Amino acid sequence: MSSTALPTRSWSPFDRYRRSLWLLTVRDLRVRYSTSVLGYFWSILDPLVMAGIYWFVFTQVFSRPVGTEPYIVFLLSALLPWMWFNGAVSDSTRAYLREAKLIRSTKIPRTIWVARLVLSKGIEFVASIPVLAIFAILGGATIHWEAFYFLLAIVLQAVLTLGVGLIVAPLVVFFRDLDRATKLVLRFLFYASPIIYGLGDLPPQLQGWATLNPLFGIFSLYRSAFFPEQLNWMAVAVGSGVSIVVLVLGILVFNRTERAVLKEI
Numbered sequence: 665m666s667s668t669a670l671p672t673r674s675w676s677p678f679d680r681y682r683r684s685l686w687l688l689t690v691r692d693l694r695v696r697y698s699t700s701v702l703g704y705f706w707s708i709l710d711p712l713v714m715a716g717i718y719w720f721v722f723t724q725v726f727s728r729p730v731g732t733e734p735y736i737v738f739l740l741s742a743l744l745p746w747m748w749f750n751g752a753v754s755d756s757t758r759a760y761l762r763e764a765k766l767i768r769s770t771k772i773p774r775t776i777w778v779a780r781l782v783l784s785k786g787i788e789f790v791a792s793i794p795v796l797a798i799f800a801i802l803g804g805a806t807i808h809w810e811a812f813y814f815l816l817a818i819v820l821q822a823v824l825t826l827g828v829g830l831i832v833a834p835l836v837v838f839f840r841d842l843d844r845a846t847k848l849v850l851r852f853l854f855y856a857s858p859i860i861y862g863l864g865d866l867p868p869q870l871q872g873w874a875t876l877n878p879l880f881g882i883f884s885l886y887r888s889a890f891f892p893e894q895l896n897w898m899a900v901a902v903g904s905g906v907s908i909v910v911l912v913l914g915i916l917v918f919n920r921t922e923r924a925v926l927k928e929i
Contacts, residue, residue, distance in 0.1 A: 684772050688780040693787065708792045711747050715739045718860050731862055732891050734803030740796050741890060742859045742883040745817070748789035749825050749879070750850055755781045756829035757836045757843040764929040774922055775915075778829040782822060790818075800890060810888035810895060817885035820900075824878055824907035830914030834921040837928050858883050862894055878903035878910075 719736050731738040759777045760767060767777060793814075800807065836842045857879040866874055874880055881896065881903025888895035 681773055681776065685776050685779055685783060688776065689783045689787070692780060692784045696784075708744075708795050711740065711743045711792070712795070715743055722860065731860070731865070732894070734799075734805050737796070737800050737803050737805045737890055738862075738887065739860065740799055741887045742857075744789055744792050744796060745821060745883065745886055746854065746857065746859055746879075747792075748785045749821060750854070751788075752782045752785040752825045753828050753832060753850060754847065755785070756833045757846050759829070759833040760837055760925055760929055767929065768926060774925075775830065775918060778833050779826060782825045782829060785825075786818070786822060805890045807889055808892050810892050813885040813888050813895070817882050820878075820882050820885070820904055820907050823911050824882070824903075827907065827909075827911035827914035830918045831910070834918055834925045837925050838921075853877075853879070862887075862891075863896055863899065864894075875899040875902050876906070878906040882907075 715736060718739055722731070723735055756778050759781060760774075763777055767774060799805075832842065832846055836846075856874075857877055858874075863871055863874060863880055863884065875896070875898060881899035881901070884894050884896045884899055
C-alpha cells in the first residue's frame, strides 16, 4: 500500500509577517483588557473626559470661539485619532525594552514589535468611531460624503505613526532619556496640532508653517466628514509627503541600528 504525503502549506514572507503581526496584536489587546472590568470603555473614557474639559473651557468659560459647532464633534474628530498617535508613539519608546527576552529568542522581523503597537492602537481608534457617531447625532451634526476620506486619513496616520515609532523605538535603547523627551514633544505637539482649534483659527502668517505638521492635513481629512470647510488639500499633500519621508527615515534608522539594538538589549 502506497502512502500519500499530505501537502504542506508554504507561507510567503509577507503571509508570515501578516500572521505574526495579527497574533501579537490580538495578544496585546487581550492582555490589556482581560483584567479590566470596563474593558473597551477605558479606551474611550480618556478622550471623552478631555473633550468634556475642553468643551467646557472653550464654550462656557471663554467667550472667544474656536473650531466649529457642534464643538464636541469638532473636538472628538481630532482628539480620537490623536489618542491613537500619542498612545502608539509613547508605547514605542518601550517596544524593544519591554519584550527584550522574546525579541532576542525569536526570528520574527523586529519591525513587527512597533507595527503591532500601531495596529492595536489603530483598532482601538476604529472601535471608538461609534462614540463619535453618537455625539454627532446628539449634537445635530450633518455627515457629508467626505466621510470616505476617513480611510485615507487612517492610512496616512498609520504610515506616519509607524515611521515615528521605528525612529523612536531603537534610539531609546541607546539614549534612555529619549523616553522622557518623547513625552515632552508629544505634549507640545498636542497644542501644536489642530485638535482644540482648526487651521483657520490661527493667524494667517502662521497657517503656512502649521501645515508642515503632517497632523494638520490628516486631521482635516477626519473632520471633513462633518465639517467639509475644514478640509485643506495643501495640508493633506504636505502631510502625505512628510508621512512618507518619516516612514522611509524610520526604516533606514531601524536597519542601521537593528544589530546594535540586539546586542544592547
